[in-house]
Amino acid sequence: MGSSSMRIAAIVFYLCFLTFVTFHNCFCNGNSNIVCSKTEKQALLKFKQDLKDFSNRLSSWAGDNCCQWSEVVCDYFTGHVHVIHRPHNYSDADCHYKANYSKYEAYWCYHQLGGKIDPSLLDLKHLRHLDLSRNDFGGICIPSFIGSIASLRYLNLSYNGFSGAIPHQLGNLTMMRYLDLSWNDFGGICLPRFVGSIGTLRYLHLSCAGFNRAIPHQLGNLTMMCYLDLSGNHFEGIRIPSFIGSIGTLSFIGSIGSLRYLHLYYAGFSGAIYLDLHYLDLSWNDFGRIRLPSFIGSIGSLRYLDLSNTEFSGAIPHQLGNLTMIRYLDLSRNYLGLPGQIPLSTQLQSFENSSFVDNKLYGPPLPNCDTDKAIPKVGHGGNEEGEGFLEVWFYAISALGFVVVGPLLFKMHWRIA
Structure with missing residues (x-):
């Protein structure tokens, strides 16, 4: 019985290994047995024709089989083009030039595509993944026809120099899971309401894109979203909307109950917050010296919390000691304490003193020198001997x-x- 089980396990392992090798060769290295259709090949060639490619990134886009071209991935069985993506070897530049910004910038500029985005992409009827990130299209608007590529599930247009209005047609991409419009300059427009109609969205990146004014309540309809990044925009003085969280009573605008990663860094928010997350970054906002909300201590699954430079004041609520899963904490550069002691016998003592500096706090883990400065002095009308x-x-x-x-x-x- 034992040898039979071992034999079966070996056969299963061998079949899994063959499957992995087959798909790896197909999706990573290309496969000469897969041939794309003439229509899709012509669509890609038209797309290339209108691009400026100074570094010859797309030099492999020649010949009959577009499934063997760089930055193109085809379906293994049908040969339809499923993916147009950014070259994987670009990540090597992130490591190689990390210490030399000028060389890093020159590398990226040289390898950027420019020009126009041709509507021929509409002929790719099975395109699911479109990544045009880190190019330079010279301040043009996002082409509205992209909203008609109905098969799209992944769209990354970040770091492209797009400007102007975001075409409402993107709201037609009802199968999309991932949308990244970050690091463009949309010139202070409101965050589009139609984004809230893409009910399948799980990842939404809108950081550093020049948005301002109100956040549309339609975002509360994105009940499947687990990652939201609105950091680096200009929402000065706007309260963080209550629908960003899992507030069950807000059924009239929906709730984002699956949200797990929220980036609101340097976005100008103010007022109260209502959240239920694993990752929370509210740093560099201005909450007008309100007290640090005690309910944050009830977010038991929270692992990352950055509330630095947020103008919070008052004592650190003892409930924060209930965050037993937290691995990163930064409460520095606020008005916490005034003065006050860091709650003892809690998870808070397990962090470095840098998590609490530039407040009016004392007690472990702060060193004695900071403790001496922050301890409140009690005296009798300025009597130095009594003090x-x-x-x-x-x-x-x-x-x-x-x-x-x-x-x-x-x-x-x-x-x-």
Whole structure:
């Protein structure tokens, strides 16, 4: 029985290995047995004809079989073009030139495509994945015909220099899962309402795109979305909409119950927040010195929390100690404390002091020098002798408490960590 089971397992493993090799050769290296249709080949050649390609990125776009061309992936069985993507070897430049920005920028500029985006892409009836990111189309508007490529599930137009209005036709892409329009300059327009009609969206990247004014409530209809990035826009003075979260009572505008990653860095938001996430970055916004909301401590699945430079004030709510899964925390450069102690015997003690600097806080994990500056002084009408007497008693009692409670805190620290 044992040898029979081993034989079956070996056969299954071998079949899986053959399947992997076959698909790897097909999708990664091309396969001479797959031939694209003449219509799709002609569509790609027309698309290439209107592009400016100074580095000859598309030099392989010749011959009869477009399934063997670079940046093109075909379906293994039908030969239909499914993917047009950015070259994978571009990621090598990120590593190679990371320490030299001028060479890095020159590399990208040289390898960018430009010119026009030809409507011939409409003849690719089975195109699912279109990645034109990191090119330079010289400030033109996003072509409206892209909204008619009904088969699209993935659209990345980031870092392209697009400007002007975003065509409402993109709202027709009802099968799309991923949309990235980040790092373009749309000139201070409102975030388009039609985005909320793409109910299948899971990833929405709109950072650094020149959006401002209100966020349309239609985004609350994106109930399948798990990643939202609105950072680096100009929403000055606007409250974070309550529908960005899993607030069940807001059924009239929907809720984003599956949202797990939210980036609102440097977006100018203010006011209260209502969220339920794994990743939360609200840094560099202005919440007008409101108190840090205690309900954040109830987001038990939170792993990353950045609230630096957000103008929060008051004491750190003890509920933040309930975030037992958190791995990154930054509360620095706020008005927390005024003054106040970091809650003891909590998860908060497991972080470095850099998570709390530039506030009016004291207590572990801050070093003693910061503690001395932040401890509130209690006196009697400016009587220096009385102030000194009370300070001596304060330090004596603190030392005694550390001797008694210290071992317990040590054990608790390991239990929490």
